[in-house]
Amino acid sequence: MVQEQAQQKLSIQFEDIAQQNESYIVGMWTFLVTEIMFFGGLFATYLVYRVANQEVFWEAHRHLSIPLGFFNTCVLLTSSLTMALTVHYSQRGLRKQQLLWLLVTMALACTFLVVKGFEYHHKFVEGLIPGANFRFEPAEHMRVAQLFFSLYFAMTGLHALHVIIGVLVMTILAVLIAIKHPSVQDFIPIELTGLYWHFVDIVWIFLFPLLYLIPR
Amino acid sequence: MSVAVAKHGEVKHNYLNAGDTVLSWLLTTDHKRIAVLYLVSVTLFFAVGGLLALLIRLELLTPQGDLMTSENYNRVFTMHGVVMIFLFLIPAIPAVLGNFLVPLMVGARDLAFPRLNLASWYVYMAGGLIATWAMVNGGVDTGWTFYPPYSSSYSTSQVTLTIIGAFLIGFSSIFTGINFIVTIHKMRAPGLTWFRLPLFIWAHYATSVIIVLGTPVVAITLLLVAVERVFRLGIFDPALGGDPILFQHLFWFYSHPAVYIMILPAMGVISEVVACFSRKRVFGYHFVAFSSVAIAVIGFLVWGHHMFTTGQSVYAGMVFSLLSFLVAVPSAVKVFNWTATMYKGHIEFRAPMLYVMGFLGLFVIGGLTGLFLASLATDIHLQDTYFVVAHFHYIMVGGTIFGYLAGLHFWWPKMTGRMYPEGIAKLAALIIFAGFNLTFLPQFVLGYLGMPRRYHWYPEEWQMLHVMSSAGAALLGIGYILPVFYLLWSLRNGALAGPNPWGATGLEWKTDSPPITHNFEETPIVTEEPYAYENHHQQEEVASGTGASTAEA
Numbered sequence: 001m002v003q004e005q006a007q008q009k010l011s012i013q014f015e016d017i018a019q020q021n022e023s024y025i026v027g028m029w030t031f032l033v034t035e036i037m038f039f040g041g042l043f044a045t046y047l048v049y050r051v052a053n054q055e056v057f058w059e060a061h062r063h064l065s066i067p068l069g070f071f072n073t074c075v076l077l078t079s080s081l082t083m084a085l086t087v088h089y090s091q092r093g094l095r096k097q098q099l100l101w102l103l104v105t106m107a108l109a110c111t112f113l114v115v116k117g118f119e120y121h122h123k124f125v126e127g128l129i130p131g132a133n134f135r136f137e138p139a140e141h142m143r144v145a146q147l148f149f150s151l152y153f154a155m156t157g158l159h160a161l162h163v164i165i166g167v168l169v170m171t172i173l174a175v176l177i178a179i180k181h182p183s184v185q186d187f188i189p190i191e192l193t194g195l196y197w198h199f200v201d202i203v204w205i206f207l208f209p210l211l212y213l214i215p216r
Numbered sequence: 217m218s219v220a221v222a223k224h225g226e227v228k229h230n231y232l233n234a235g236d237t238v239l240s241w242l243l244t245t246d247h248k249r250i251a252v253l254y255l256v257s258v259t260l261f262f263a264v265g266g267l268l269a270l271l272i273r274l275e276l277l278t279p280q281g282d283l284m285t286s287e288n289y290n291r292v293f294t295m296h297g298v299v300m301i302f303l304f305l306i307p308a309i310p311a312v313l314g315n316f317l318v319p320l321m322v323g324a325r326d327l328a329f330p331r332l333n334l335a336s337w338y339v340y341m342a343g344g345l346i347a348t349w350a351m352v353n354g355g356v357d358t359g360w361t362f363y364p365p366y367s368s369s370y371s372t373s374q375v376t377l378t379i380i381g382a383f384l385i386g387f388s389s390i391f392t393g394i395n396f397i398v399t400i401h402k403m404r405a406p407g408l409t410w411f412r413l414p415l416f417i418w419a420h421y422a423t424s425v426i427i428v429l430g431t432p433v434v435a436i437t438l439l440l441v442a443v444e445r446v447f448r449l450g451i452f453d454p455a456l457g458g459d460p461i462l463f464q465h466l467f468w469f470y471s472h473p474a475v476y477i478m479i480l481p482a483m484g485v486i487s488e489v490v491a492c493f494s495r496k497r498v499f500g501y502h503f504v505a506f507s508s509v510a511i512a513v514i515g516f517l518v519w520g521h522h523m524f525t526t527g528q529s530v531y532a533g534m535v536f537s538l539l540s541f542l543v544a545v546p547s548a549v550k551v552f553n554w555t556a557t558m559y560k561g562h563i564e565f566r567a568p569m570l571y572v573m574g575f576l577g578l579f580v581i582g583g584l585t586g587l588f589l590a591s592l593a594t595d596i597h598l599q600d601t602y603f604v605v606a607h608f609h610y611i612m613v614g615g616t617i618f619g620y621l622a623g624l625h626f627w628w629p630k631m632t633g634r635m636y637p638e639g640i641a642k643l644a645a646l647i648i649f650a651g652f653n654l655t656f657l658p659q660f661v662l663g664y665l666g667m668p669r670r671y672h673w674y675p676e677e678w679q680m681l682h683v684m685s686s687a688g689a690a691l692l693g694i695g696y697i698l699p700v701f702y703l704l705w706s707l708r709n710g711a712l713a714g715p716n717p718w719g720a721t722g723l724e725w726k727t728d729s730p731p732i733t734h735n736f737e738e739t740p741i742v743t744e745e746p747y748a749y750e751n752h753h754q755q756e757e758v759a760s761g762t763g764a765s766t767a768e769a
Contacts, residue, residue: 012734013319013326019402023328027398030428034390038432041466045440045451048462130449143450143457150449154440 008186021188028192032199035162039203042158046151046210053148054214056141060148061214063128065119069212072115073204079108080201083194090190098190099177105197106170109163116160123149152211159207162200169193230633230730245330246733251316252631253337258312259700261303261344266696268296273655273689276682281673289672290357291373297360298378299351302385303344305616306474309481310392310427311340313623314420316631318396320724321414323405323742325734328398336391343384350377359670361471364452364463368444376445379438386431389477393427396420405723407742414722414746415504419484422508426473426480426515434470437463461527468519476515478612479579480508482619483550486572489626490554492720493569494561497747500553507546514543521590525599533592540590547583551576566718567641571622574649575615582610585660600670603663606656614652621648621699628703629717633730634710640702648695654688721747 014020050057082105089097127135128149136145173193176184183189231248234240241249271292275283284292315333319326327333350356356378358367367375400421404413440451441463450456452463491498498504520528520536528536554576563569585607588594598604628636658681667674674682716725727736744751 011330013324013328013330013403015739023398023402026401027329027394030394030397034394034428034432037429038436041433041436041469042440045462045466048459052459131447147450147457150451154443154449154451 008188009182021186024188024192025195028195032195035199039155039158042151042155043206043210046155049147049151050210050214053144056144057148058214058216059141060136060145061211063123063126064152064212065122066212068115068119069208072112073208075108075112075115076201076204079105079112080198082108083197087187087190087194090187093187095177095180099174102170102174102177102190106167106174109167109170113160113163113167116156120153129153155207155211159200159203162203166193166197166200169196228728229732230728231733232632232730234733243334245326245334247315247319247327247330247333248631248731248735250333250337251312254307254311254315254340257337257341257344258304258308261299262308262696264348265296265299265304266693268292268299269689270693272296273686275672276674277686279674279676279679279682284672286672287357290359290670291355293670294356294359295351298347298356298382301360301474301478301612302382303340303347305478305612306385306389307340307392308478308616308620309485309623310389310396310420310423310477311336313485313620313627314396314423314481315392317416317627317724318399318420319403320630320727320731320735321417321722322400322403323408323723323736323740324399324403325736327395328403329395332391333395336388336395339384339391340388343381343386343388345381346384347378347381350374350381353377361467362438362441363467364441364444364458364460365454368441369453369455376442379442383435383438383442386435389427390431393424393431396424397428400424405740405742408723411502411505412742412744412746413505414484415487415498415501415508416481416484418505419480419487419508422512423477423480425509426477426512429516430470430473430477433466434474437466437470461523464523464526465519468522469516472519472522473512473515475608475611476511478616479619480511482575482616482623483508485619485623485626486550486554486575488720488722489568489572489622490557491747491749492626492718493564493566493572494558495564495749496557496561497745497749498553499556499559500549501746503549504553507549510546511543514539514546518543518590521595524592524595530592537590537592541587544583544587544590547579551580551583565642566625567636567638567645568622568626570642570645570649571618571625574645574652575618575622578610578614578618578652582607582614585610598663600668601663602659602667602669605669606659606663609656609659614656618648621645624699624703626718627724628706629713630724630729630731632707632710633713633728634706634708635713635717636706636710637702640698644695644698644702647691647698651688651691651693651695655685655692656688658682658684658688721749 008017008020010017010020014023082101086098086101086105089101123129127133130146130150130153134142134146134149136142170193173184173189176189231246234246235244241253244250244253271283272289275281275289275292281289315327351374354374356371356375357373358371358375362375362379400413400417443449444451444453444456444458448456450458452458452460454460487498487504518536518540520532521540524533524536554572585603589598589604589607625636625641628634662678662681662685663669665678667678713729715727715729717729718725723736723740723742724731726740
């Protein structure tokens with residue numbers, strides 16, 4: 001049975017544990033490459049329009065709250081640290097610390113989502129949701145401003161979706177760790193989640209300056 | 217699915233008889249069984265796409281639009297494109313032959329992520345069924361390219377549903393691509409270094425890189441079209457503040473490399489078959505291997521040649537033209553090397569070899585006409601004419617389908633344990649070759665004369681050429697139906713193949729046909745270069761000289 005040192009289950013297609021672990025990690029990196037390209041298409045779209053409409057994008061971006069954006073940046077960066085700690089303790093096989101830091105990471109992720117929700121709510125109140133009720137002063141910039149907010153919601157929305165998926169995965173992992181399920185006896189599931197989480201973080205590190213800190 | 221090896225007394229354990237309930241197929245994680253699932257699915261979708269092509273050619277028999285209205289014609293050619301490209305050409309070779317062969321060729325028991333592999337089939341089927349649902353409920357009329365603002369603001373057809381379908385199918389190929397990359401990197405048998413890998417593996421590696429880098433971009437682009445359509449966010453529609461040219465850039469950033477997703481695996485098949493039936497090492501192995509990588513890399517830098525006439529700057533056009541000429545170099549390297557492989561070889565004219573030779577001819581024609589289109593000045597005359605239609609059918613049908621059929625025949629004994637009937641298979645290959653050329657050669661002429669694509673009526677003086685093309689399509693249809701019958705027939709009645717009916721090199725031939733569930737009794741160890749046909753030939757001569765027989769069963 002399971003000793004205090006984690007026993008890993010070897011899938012039939014692999015020769016040994018080392019090969020299995022490396023395969024999972026290479027697979028995760030490859031998946032993250034597809035994610036980079038997925039966001040990359042969106043970033044390219046945004047940059048093309050921003051270069052073409054710098055002036056109006058600057059005007060529109062003043063409706064975003066830099067303090068809230070900055071706060072969220074700090075929250076996500078901290079969550080990367082706590083995730084790194086989770087990975088660290090899971091490699092050591094220390095279950096309690098691992099669970100603790102995973103829960104802290106989840107709490108930070110939820111904080112991010114709540115703040116994001118307040119920001120979206122402000123936009124709704126101000127009539128900055130693209131569509132029939134979109135209002136923007138001065139009126140001659142309304143079309144481009146709507147483009148800015150379309151991209152803002154598309155990019156932060158897709159990112160928020162990734163945060164939500166991350167929280168769901170972490171919830172499942174936390175439950176599995178809490179009930180000492182054999183599938184989380186080794187560090188690979190946490191390591192993979194960590195890679196994903198750092199990626200989600202890095203996306204935000206690009207999103208924040210691109211959307212919130214537009215120079216005139 | 218009938219199990220092939222029921223008779224003949226000695227029932228051996230293999231992947232086909234490892235379980236015969238429906239669930240044992242639907243829940244399998246065996247890469248070989250998933251390949252069979254894909255084989256059945258892509259064949260069905262190919263039939264759908266083929267029937268739509270038949271409708272197009274029937275309509276074009278006469279100059280008037282008498283079979284269907286313009287609106288319906290738009291839907292028919294759009295759905296022909298969507299089904300053939302997303303549901304057949306892109307998955308055909310990687311998901312069927314690649315799935316079956318990549319683990320066998322690298323000496324592994326399965327792909328790295330078997331459950332992800334099964335998921336890819338389910339996602340593919342979900343996407344395929346959604347696209348079919350869209351077709352049944354009114355279809356799409358935007359062309360397979362989904363250009364906005366027509367697709368996002370004006371079309372009243374099922375654009376959103378079709379885009380969701382294409383989005384899902386994209387993810388199924390991403391799953392396959394990730395699986396191949398990890399398997400090729402991490403699961404090669406002992407001794408199987410990178411330069412001992414079969415060229416089929418190199419081709420699939422390059423393909424997977426394109427899939428992983430390109431597919432997400434088209435996924436997000438199509439998603440944005442759907443979002444613009446549903447929520448009226450202005451992203452591509454100029455009336456809402458967007459830029460339709462940007463869509464074309466993003467779309468072709470994937471969809472031009474997608475052509476290489478279709479053709480590179482076919483090129484992998486060609487390398488295997490041409491070496492086997494010429495009994496020679498592939499000429500310039502390293503060049504052929506790296507030309508696959510070069511095609512994958514340069515292929516990402518040529519997308520602008522689809523936009524010479526749509527508002528791209530002339531200077532960008534010149535650069536894209538130059539780069540498009542550049543991508544022809546690695547393609548030509550391959551063709552020259554295959555030809556040099558045949559030179560002074562012991563060529564056997566088996567059915568797969570006939571397809572290979574057909575491939576070489578058609579690919580050269582398709583590739584060279586591509587250079588006409590990559591030239592700025594000629595492209596202005598030929599843009600959106602039947603010349604373009606003929607060109608890309610020569611590459612995508614003449615290239616991919618010939619490669620697919622070559623591979624399917626070549627590895628059929630491995631997949632089923634049975635030989636296909638050689639005579640009728642050769643006949644089918646010849647019919648397909650003749651039918652293909654009769655269908656598409658006249659279209660080059662039509663395009664040069666100015667016949668635009670996507671029109672269903674035309675001036676009467678072009679009728680002769682259209683009739684030739686339609687007659688060719690009928691011939692092509694017969695050629696495609698024949699293999700369905702004789703391959704199914706061979707499942708029960710074909711001669712037993714034995715492990716290595718062709719005397720081919722490669723790890724997949726060193727195990728039983730059909731292989732056991734985990735491919736090899738024990739992990740193979742590789743000690744020699746690939747395609748060591750000359751060595752084997754000498755060994756056989758020595759062996760037969762001493763009376764021992766190494767011939768196949």
